[in-house]
Amino acid sequence: MHVILDRDGPVPIYLQIAHQIRQSILDGEPATGARLPPERRLAKLLGVNRTTVVNAYRELAADGLVAGQVGRGTIVTYGAPEAEPTPTGSGEWPRYDTNGGRLSGYLVEAGRSRATPIPWAQLFTATTDVMDDPLLRDAMTVSARPDVIRLATGIPSPELYPIEDIRAIFDEALGNAGQTLLQHTPTEGYPPLRDELARWMDRAAAAAGAPSSLDPNHIVVVAGSQQGLYLLARTLIDPGDLVVVESPTYLGAAQVFRAAGARLLTIPVDQDGMQVDLLQEVLPRRRPKLIYTLPTFQNPSGAVLSMGRRLRLLDLAARYQIPIVEDDPYGALRYDGRTLPTLSAIDQAEGRANVIYLSTVSKMLFPGFRIGWVSAPKPVVERLTLMKQLVDLDTNALAQRAVWAFFSRGLLDQHLARVNRVYPQRRDRMLAALEEYCGDLVTANRPEGGIYLWCRLAEGIRVRDLLPEAAREGVVFAPGESFHVDAASGRGRYDMRLNFTLPSEEEIDEGVRRLSNAIHRLADRREANSRYPQPALTPIV
Structure with missing residues (x-):
């Protein structure tokens, strides 16, 4: 069923909608008993007000074609073709033709305008609806402006990219094995890189006090951790499955x-990460398919899951046989404090296989390589590999070779040593600027690592009001509501995430100054409104 609107034509929009749905019903699609799209969804697809769709459905109901049913929505009730109602009494359906016989952009008699565009919005699956976050979309649109200081984007500093190392590695790789590297590689990944990733994880686990011996065959190289998440979701989740996520979360x-059709169960995060005691209360009553967590420098809060909670979470996963997906893009970016072992390392040290580990080089090096990896039990790796073959066959071989060189030659360690000196200086510079320019209007955490500050605005200053004001000043941030899957509850409305690794120290100062201008304007309005409150409305009877 397609609906094509002529927004400039003489026929009211609701009648255009009603006419085209009417014709579809008469043609037998949708059939008797079928449910029409909910009013809000159809309004969104067509880009019209919900009232317009309501009026269209009322027209159809008046013609005896549909009826509203409690709990089911609007149902097609039209029966055999010979019972076809004729609302005009003329035996014909209204046919619209405007502009001197020129087809006007929707169904007219037996033909359709050659200039009529395909109604793409009506062809998209419901899956694409979950990708739309208006607040974050607006923030990313503003980020594209050249005059804007970007405090929203989650990427490392381009100033620190090891360009000369990259150039040398590419020249060498293309000179020695160019023909091979420009062909396909195994779906699981370039074997030498998988070996290095296993060694990297073993070395990190040993340094954190949980020595392990990871089998490279338990690793799949993916095109960034986002692809890893997608493949895991498609491999493990069926529609209707329950997935535990943190609140806020990535x-x-x-x-x-x-x-993937999952229902999400949120567990709050505090300064010590996911509140595992709350999860423990839920598990006897509800059985999730998996638990997703960012235990180290959580996005967006920067929290680190305490050692006690790590052990308790692993015990719960083992007791209830629920796999954990550990997302660890920031673990190597630690500036202060003690390094804790990953959930994956602890799990292996205890002889279990309940954790699927996910990481990426995008935050350690740069995002352009699109190289990440998944470490998982062998059955998961085998099924994940099959799923990856449906998506892209294999990951870019030249990029994999370059990343292998960074790991195997110690170049990554050198790069991390450099950025782990620079980034904490930028973090502290941003904290100082927030205190200087914003005062008590903004409070922020001081993360021991990662790339973000998680900030709380003073009561009454909402991020959705601040976003356009900040855009006018030429600065953009990530709104807190976008990190809450239940944002309608009001969670995150006073929160914002600021990236301190992308901007230089000068840009940090200027960006926070611009942000403070917008915040102070909203604070002044709040104060004025409290000083001169709106008069109460008295009903007229």
């Missing part, structure tokens, strides 16, 4: 799980 993961 938006991209929540979108992937919802696109």
Whole structure:
């Protein structure tokens, strides 16, 4: 069923909608008993007000073609063709033709305008609806402006990219094995890179006090951790499955799980990470398919899951046989404090296989390579590999070779040593600027690592009001509501995430100054409104 609107034509929009649905019903599609799209969904697809769709459905109901049923929505009730109602009493359906006989952009008699565009919005699957976050979309649109200081984007500093190392590695790789590297590689990944990733994880686990011996065959190289999340969701989740996520959490993961048809159960995060005691209360009553967590420098809060909670979470996963997906893009970016072992390392040290580990080089090096990896039990790796073959066959061989060189030659360690000196200086510079320019209008955490500050605005200053004001000043941030899967509850409305690794120290100062201008304007309005409150409305009787 397609609906094509002529928004400039003489026929009211609701009648255009009613006429085209009417004709579809008469043609037998949708059939008797079928449910029409909910009013809100059809209104969104067509870009019209819900009232317009309501009026169209009323027209159809008056013609005896549909009826509203409690709990089911609007149902097609039209029966055999010979019972066809004729609302005009003329035996014919209204046919519209405007502009001197020129077809006007929707169904007219037996023909359709050659200039009529395909109604793409009506062809998209419901899955694409979960990808739309208006607040974050607006923020990303503003980020594209050249005059804007970007505090929203989650990428490392381009100033620190090891360009000369990259150039040398590419020249060498293309000179020695160019023909091979420009062909396909195994779907699981370039074997030498998988070996290096296993060694990297073993070395990190040993340094954190949980030595392990990871089998490279338990690793799949993916095109960034986002692809890893997508493949895991498609491999493990069926529509209707329950998935535990943190609140707040990484938006991209929540979108992937919802696109797979999952229902999301949120567990709050505090300064010590996911509140595992609350999860423990839920598990006897509800059985999730998996638990998704960012235990180290959580996105967006920067929290680190305490050692006690890590052990308790692993015990719960083992007791209830629920796999954990550990997303660890920031673990190597630690500036202060003690490094804790990953959930994956602890799990292996205890002889279990309940954790699927996910990481990426995008935050350690740069995002352009699109190289990440999944470490998982062998059955998961085998099924994940089959799923990856449906998506892209294999990951870019030249990029894999370059990343292998960074790991195997110690170049990554050198790069991390450099950025782990620079980034904490930028973090502290941003904290100082927030205190200087914003005062008590903004409070922020001081993360021990990662790339974000998680900030709380003073009561009454909402991020959705601040976003357009900040855009006028030429600065953009990530709104807190976008990190809550239940944003309608009001969670995150006073929160914002600021990236301190992308901007230089000068840009940090200027960006926070611009942001403070917008915040102070909203604070002044709040104060004025409290000083001169709106008069109460008295009903007229």
